[in-house]
Amino acid sequence: xxxxxxxxxxxxxxxxxxxxxxxxxxxxxxxxxxxxxxxxxxxxxxxxxxxxxxxxxxxxxxxxxxxxxxxxxxxxxxxxxxxxxxxxxxxxxxxxxxxxxxxxxxxxxxxxxxxxxxxxxxxxxxxxxxxxxxxxxxxxxxxxxxxxxxxxxxxxxxxxxxxxxxxxxxxxxxxxxxxxxxxxxxxxxxxxxxxxxxxxxxxxxxxxxxxxxxxxxxxxxxxxxxxxxxxxxxxxxxxxxxxxxxxxxxxxxxxxxxxxxxxxxxxxxxxxxxxxxxxxxxxxxxxxxxxxxxxxxxxxxxxxxxxxxxxxxxxxxxxxxxxxxxxxxxxxxxxxxxxxxxxxxxxxxxxxxxxxxxxxxxxxxxxxxxxxxxxxxxxxxxxxxxxxxxxxxxxxxxxxxxxxxxxxxxxxxxxxxxxxxxxx
Amino acid sequence: xxxxxxxxxxxxxxxxxxxxxxxxxxxxxxxxxxxxxxxxxxxxxxxxxxxxxxxxxxxxxxxxxxxxxxxxxxxxxxxxxxxxxxxxxxxxxxxxxxxxxxxxxxxxxxxxxxxxxxxxxxxxxxxxxxxxxxxxxxxxxxxxxxxxxxxxxxxxxxxxxxxxxxxxxxxxxxxxxxxxxxxxxxxxxxxxxxxxxxxxxxxxxxxxxxxxxxxxxxxxxxxxxxxxxxxxxxxxxxxxxxxxxxxxxxxxxxxxxxxxxxxxxxxxxxxxxxxxxxxxxxxxxxxxxxxxxxxxxxxxxxxxxxxxxxxxxxxxxxxxxxxxxxxxxxxxxxxxxxxxxxxxxxxxxxxxxxxxxxxxxxxxxxxxxxxxxxxxxxxxxxxxxxxxxxxxxxxxxxxxxxxxxxxxxxxxxxxxxxxxxxxx
Numbered sequence: 002x003x004x005x006x007x008x009x010x011x012x013x014x015x016x017x018x019x020x021x022x023x024x025x026x027x028x029x030x031x032x033x034x035x036x037x038x039x040x041x042x043x044x045x046x047x048x049x050x051x052x053x054x055x056x057x058x059x060x061x062x063x064x065x066x067x068x069x070x071x072x073x074x075x076x077x078x079x080x081x082x083x084x085x086x087x088x089x090x091x092x093x094x095x096x097x098x099x100x101x102x103x104x105x106x107x108x109x110x111x112x113x114x115x116x117x118x119x120x121x122x123x124x125x126x127x128x129x130x131x132x133x134x135x136x137x138x139x140x141x142x143x144x145x146x147x148x149x150x151x152x153x154x155x156x157x158x159x160x161x162x163x164x165x166x167x168x169x170x171x172x173x174x175x176x177x178x179x180x181x182x183x184x185x186x187x188x189x190x191x192x193x194x195x196x197x198x199x200x201x202x203x204x205x206x207x208x209x210x211x212x213x214x215x216x217x218x219x220x221x222x223x224x225x226x227x228x229x230x231x232x233x234x235x236x237x238x239x240x241x242x243x244x245x246x247x248x249x250x251x252x253x254x255x256x257x258x259x260x261x262x263x264x265x266x267x268x269x270x271x272x273x274x275x276x277x278x279x280x281x282x283x284x285x286x287x288x289x290x291x292x293x294x295x296x297x298x299x300x301x302x303x304x305x306x307x308x309x310x311x312x313x314x315x316x317x318x319x320x321x322x323x324x325x326x327x328x329x330x331x332x333x334x335x336x337x338x339x340x341x342x343x344x345x346x347x348x349x350x351x352x353x354x355x356x357x358x359x360x361x362x363x364x365x366x367x368x369x370x371x372x373x374x375x376x377x378x379x380x381x382x383x384x385x386x387x388x389x390x391x392x393x394x395x396x397x398x399x400x401x402x403x404x405x406x407x408x409x410x411x412x413x414x415x416x417x418x419x420x421x422x423x424x425x
Numbered sequence: 426x427x428x429x430x431x432x433x434x435x436x437x438x439x440x441x442x443x444x445x446x447x448x449x450x451x452x453x454x455x456x457x458x459x460x461x462x463x464x465x466x467x468x469x470x471x472x473x474x475x476x477x478x479x480x481x482x483x484x485x486x487x488x489x490x491x492x493x494x495x496x497x498x499x500x501x502x503x504x505x506x507x508x509x510x511x512x513x514x515x516x517x518x519x520x521x522x523x524x525x526x527x528x529x530x531x532x533x534x535x536x537x538x539x540x541x542x543x544x545x546x547x548x549x550x551x552x553x554x555x556x557x558x559x560x561x562x563x564x565x566x567x568x569x570x571x572x573x574x575x576x577x578x579x580x581x582x583x584x585x586x587x588x589x590x591x592x593x594x595x596x597x598x599x600x601x602x603x604x605x606x607x608x609x610x611x612x613x614x615x616x617x618x619x620x621x622x623x624x625x626x627x628x629x630x631x632x633x634x635x636x637x638x639x640x641x642x643x644x645x646x647x648x649x650x651x652x653x654x655x656x657x658x659x660x661x662x663x664x665x666x667x668x669x670x671x672x673x674x675x676x677x678x679x680x681x682x683x684x685x686x687x688x689x690x691x692x693x694x695x696x697x698x699x700x701x702x703x704x705x706x707x708x709x710x711x712x713x714x715x716x717x718x719x720x721x722x723x724x725x726x727x728x729x730x731x732x733x734x735x736x737x738x739x740x741x742x743x744x745x746x747x748x749x750x751x752x753x754x755x756x757x758x759x760x761x762x763x764x765x766x767x768x769x770x771x772x773x774x775x776x777x778x779x780x781x782x783x784x785x786x787x788x789x790x791x792x793x794x795x796x797x798x799x800x801x802x803x804x805x806x807x808x809x810x811x812x813x814x815x816x817x818x819x820x821x822x823x824x825x826x827x828x829x830x831x832x833x834x835x836x837x838x839x840x841x842x843x844x845x846x847x848x849x
Contacts, residue, residue: 002459004516006523007530010455026800028780028807031434035426035549036460036505036535037480056461057483059501061539069500076493076500077483081460092428099430101825105807106431111460115485125459136810139786144808147793256786264793356452362563362680369571369688376450383452383529384568386560401525 002125008402013127013331016156017109020129020325023152027144029105029131034088036111040080046087046309047282054114056081056124081113085130086283086306086322093134093320094313103135109327123328130303132322134310142257142287142305145323146271147264149291149301152325154266156334160294161266164274165257168284168304169250170237174275177241178223179216186282188212193278200224227275234258234273253287283309287321295333301325353380355405355418356398358387363411371409371416380405395421426549432826437551437755440580441533444553444749447576451568453529453555458512460535464504470511470733471706478538480505480548505537509554510707510730510746517558517744518737527559533751547752554727556746558734566681566711566729569747570695571688573715573725576749578690580758584718585690588698589681592708592728593674594661598699601665602647603640610706612636617702624648651699658682658697677711707733711745719757725749777804779829779842780822782811787835795833795840804829819845 005013021031043055057077060068068076082088085108093104108130116124131148133141150161171189180188191206198206207217226232226240238251254273261271279288279302288304303323311317355375359368372382387408388394395406399421407416429437445455467479481501484492492500506512509532517528532554540548555572557565574585595616599609615630622630631641650656650664662675678697685695703712703726710729717724727747735741779799783792789808796806811832812818819830823845831840 002461004459004520005457006520007454007456007525010457013457014455026805027796028778028805028809030431031438032431033429033434033437035428037426037537037549056485056503058505059481059483061480079480081482096428096430101431102821103809113461125461138810139789140783140792140808140810143789143793260789260793263790264797354452359564365563365567365684366687368564369567369684372451373688381450381452384564385452385527386562386564397526 003123009331009335012334013327016327016330016334017129019155020152021107021109023155024107024131024148027105027148027151029107029148030101031107031109032089032092032104033108033110034082034085034092036081036113037079038082038088038091040077042091043080043083043087046312050280051083051114054116055083056113056115083114084112085110085128085324086132086281086309089130089132089134089322090306090309090320091313093310093318097314103133103141106130106132106134108132127327129325129327129330130322132320134320135318137307137319139253139256139260141319141321142253142289143260143264145303145321146257146261146289149323149325150266150269153291153293153300153330154269156330157337158293158295158300158330158333159268161269162292163261163265163269163271163289164277164292164299165254165271165287165289166274166277167250167254167287168279169247169286170241170254170275171278173241173243173247173250174220174223174227178219180212180220181216184210184212189278190280192276193280195228195276200228232273232275237273237275250286257287279304281306289323293333295337296329298329299326300329300333353405353418354403355380355382355407356385356403356421357382357416358385358391358394358406358408360387360408360410364409367411367413368409368416371407375418427547433755433759436758437751440751440754440758441553443579444576445531445533447579448531448555448572451529451572451575453531453572454525455531455533456513456516456528457532457534458506458509458516460505460537461503462506462512462515464501466515467504467507467511470736474704475507475538478540479507480537480539507538508536509534509552509748510556510705510733513554513556513558513746514730514733514744515737517734517742521738527557527565530554530556530558532556551751553749553751553754554746556744558744559742561731561743563677563680563684565743565745566677566713567684567688569727569745570681570685570713573747573749574690574693577715577717577724577754578693580754581761582717582719582724582754582757583692585693586716587685587689587693587695587713588701588716588723589678589695589711589713590698590701591674591678591711592703593671593710594665594678594699595702597665597667597671597674598644598647598651602643604636604644605640608634608636613702614704616700617704619652619700624652656697656699661697661699674710681711703728705730713747717757719761720753722753723750724753724757777829777842778827779804779806779831780809780827780845781806781840782809782815782818782830782832784811784832784834788833791835791837792833792840795831799842 044052058079059076060078111125112128113125146163153161175185175188187210191203195203234254258271277288283306284304285307286305290299290302292299301323305321307317307319310320357368357372359365368384372384375382403421405418405420407418409416468476482503483500484502535549536552537549570587577585599612604612611634615627619627658678682695701712707730708728709731712728714723714726725747729745731741731743734744781792781796783789792808796808799806827845829842829844831842833840
C-alpha cells in the first residue's frame with residue numbers, strides 16, 4: 002500500500018477522466034459497490050489464486066468473543082474485495098429490478114490482495130472494469146474490445162494487440178490431448194504459465210502433477226501450433242476435429258475477429274491466441290487481453306463469465322467484462338512523462354496557477370478580493386503566507402507547478418501578477 | 426454498507442466535480458492515502474469515539490497462527506481508516522520532503538466505521554476534506570471556510586450558517602466554571618450533546634459523572650450566555666475574564682469573523698457559537714461547522730489540530746482542516762431532485778444518449794459505423810441487442826435516461842435516429 006502524491010493523483014484523475022469519457026460515449030454508466038463483502042461470498046467465487054489473498058476483517062463484539070472462545074478459526078466475517086467482478090455479480094443479483102437491462106457498468110475503484118509487496122505490485126491497487134450483464138451475443142464482446150482499445154488509444158497508447166481465445170477452445174484442447182476431465186483446471190493453471198516458465202517449464206509442471214503421459218505427448222505435439230501466433234483459428238479447428246456442437250466457439254471467435262478488425266484504432270490489431278488462458282476459473286466463453294509494446298505484460302484482460310451471476314440469483318445470466326490494469330497504465334503514462342503533457346486536461350490547459358503571497362494578516366481582505374477577481378477569470382489562485390525568504394518561496398512554488406505570483410500588502414493597490422519563470 | 430446505482434453515482438460524481446473544481450481554484454490539490462493503516466497508528470489518535478469503531482484486519486499466515494496460539498488478543502495488525510485526518514498526518518510526516526509547503530490537500534474517499542447500521546448512516550461512507558498543513562495564521566482558517574462555503578453554494582445550498590469557536594475558549598469556560606483540569610474532556614463530551622439531550626440532559630450527565638457541584642452551578646449560570654446565538658464574542662470574553670495570554674483565542678476569532686463575513690456567498694453568514702464543541706480530542710484551536718436550513722445536522726465541520734502531525738514527525742506542525750459530510754450533502758441534493766437538474770454537468774448537457782438497436786449479428790458492422798459517426802458528433806451511443814418486444818424495450822430505455830434511438834438492420838442504409846419520447 003502506498004501514498005499518492007499530488008502530481009500522480011492528477012495523472013490518475015486525468016487518465017480516469019479520459020477512460021470514463023470513452024466508456025460513457027459507448028453507453029456505459031458508473032456503479033459502485035462497497036469495499037467490504039461477506040467473506041462467504043468472496044471465498045468460493047472461483048477467483049483462483051486471488052481467494053488466498055483476501056484481507057479478512059475481524060468479527061466485532063460478542064461475535065468475536067464467542068468465535069475466539071470456540072477456537073474454530075472463524076474469526077472473520079467480512080473481507081476486502083480482491084477484484085470488481087465478484088462484487089458486480091452480487092450487485093446485479095441484488096439490484097436487478099432497478100438496473101437497466103442489460104446493465105452496462107463502469108467500475109473504477111481499489112481492490113486489495115495480501116501479496117508480498119514487490120516492485121510495481123501493491124496490496125491496494127485500482128482496477129478499471131467495464132461489464133455487460135444480461136445479454137449474450139457478439140455485440141457485447143465487440144463493444145467491450147472496441148471501447149477499451151479506444152480508451153487506451155485516447156491515452157496515446159499505440160501498437161495495441163488484442164489477443165483473443167475462448168475457454169471452450171481451451172477445453173477442447175484439453176479433451177483432444179486426453180487430459181482427465183476432472184484435472185482440466187490443473188492443466189489450465191500450468192498452461193497459463195507459458196509466458197513465465199516457457200514450454201519446458203509447463204511440460205515439467207504437468208509431468209510433476211502426474212498427468213497421463215499419453216496426454217502429455219499429444220499436448221507436446223500440439224504445442225508448436227498453439228505457440229505460433231500465426232496459427233489461424235481455422236487450422237487449429239482442423240487439428241482439434243471438434244464435434245458439431247463444439248463448433249460454436251470457433252464460429253464466435255471468427256465472427257468477433259472479422260467484425261472487430263476494421264473498427265480498431267489505427268495501428269491496433271486483433272489476433273487469435275490459442276495459448277491465452279486467463280487465470281480465473283469463472284470464465285465460460287470468450288477471453289481476451291490487450292498488450293502494448295510499451296509494457297511486457299498485458300494492460301487489459303477479460304472474458305465471458307455466464308455462470309457467476311447464477312450463484313447469487315439462482316439462474317444464469319450472460320455476463321462479459323474487460324478490466325484495464327490501471328496501475329500498469331499509470332506506470333506507462335508516468336514513464337512517458339505525461340504529467341503535464343498529452344494528458345493535460347482541457348479544463349486546466351492555459352489556466353494560470355497563481356500564488357498570491359499575503360504579506361501579513363492585515364493584507365488578507367485585499368488578498369481575498371484580488372483572488373476572487375482572478376478566479377472569476379478562470380485562474381487557480383492559492384493564498385500563501387509570505388515568507389521572509391521570498392526568493393526561496395518563489396522557487397518552491399515554481400517546483401510545485403505554480404505559473405504566476407503576486408504579492409499583496411495592506412494599503413497598497415491590487416496585486417500585480419507576474420510569471421514565475423521565463424518561458425524556455 | 427450499500428451499493429450505489431448509476432443515477433446516484435452520477436449525482437455523486439457531479440457533486441465531486443463541482444467541489445473539487447472550487448477547491449482547485451483555491452490552490453488545493455488532490456492526494457490519496459491507502460484505506461488500510463497500521464492499527465497501532467489508528468488507535469490512540471485521539472479520534473474520540475471513532476477509535477472504538479475500527480474495522481480490524483486479521484493478521485495473515487504465520488503471524489496469525491502465533492497470535493492465536495499466544496491467545497493475547499493481538500489478532501489484527503491493520504485497520505480501515507475511520508477518517509481522513511489521521512492518515513493525512515501520517516502522509517504529511519512520511520512524504521514531507523516531496524510535498525508543497527504548505528500542503529493544501531483535497532481528499533475525497535471512503536472511510537469505515539463499524540456502527541450499527543441505521544437510516545442515513547452507513548458503515549462505509551465518503552468524506553471530502555481539505556486541509557492546510559505547514560502554516561499557521563488566519564489565512565488558513567479564512568480560506569478553508571470561504572472555499573467550503575463557495576463549494577456548497579456552487580451546489581445550490583442557500584442560507585448557510587458558519588458557526589465558529591475555539592477549543593481554547595472552551596478550555597477557558599471549563600476553567601472559569603472550575604471543572605478539574607484532568608476532567609475537562611468529560612465536560613466537553615457532555616457539553617457536546619447539548620443539541621441532542623438539551624440543557625437539562627447535559628447538566629444531568631455532568632452531575633452523574635461526579636463533577637464538582639460548585640463548577641456545575643457556575644456552568645448553569647453561564648449556560649444562557651453560551652446558548653444565546655446572539656451572545657457576542659466580546660461579552661463572553663468579559664464574562665470569562667481571561668488572562669492576558671488567553672486573549673489570543675478571542676482576537677483570532679474576532680479577526681476571522683471580520684475577514685470572512687464580507688466575502689461569504691450571498692445569504693450566508695458567520696457567527697460565534699460558544700456551544701460548538703466538535704467531538705475529536707485532537708483539536709487545538711479554531712473549530713467550525715456549516716449548517717443549512719435544508720438539513721438538521723451540520724453539513725461540514727473542522728478545525729485546527731496543531732499537535733497531530735507531531736505524533737508522527739516528532740515536532741509539531743500547524744494544521745487545519747474542513748470536512749464536508751458528503752453523504753449528507755448527497756442526501757440533500759437527492760431530495761432536491763438534482764439528478765438531472767441544477768447539477769447536470771456541462772459535459773453532458775445537450776448531449777443525446779442514443780440506443781442503437783442492432784437487429785442481429787449481421788447488422789453489427791453497420792451499427793458500429795453508425796455509432797462511431799454519432800460519437801464523433803458528441804453523442805453517447807449504446808449498442809443494444811434488439812428484443813422481440815421492441816416497444817417494451819424502448820420504454821425501458823426511456824426509463825433509464827436514453828433520449829433517442831435508432832434501429833440498425835443488415836443491408837439497410839444507415840440508421841435514422843429518432844427521439845424516444847415527445848418533449849413535455
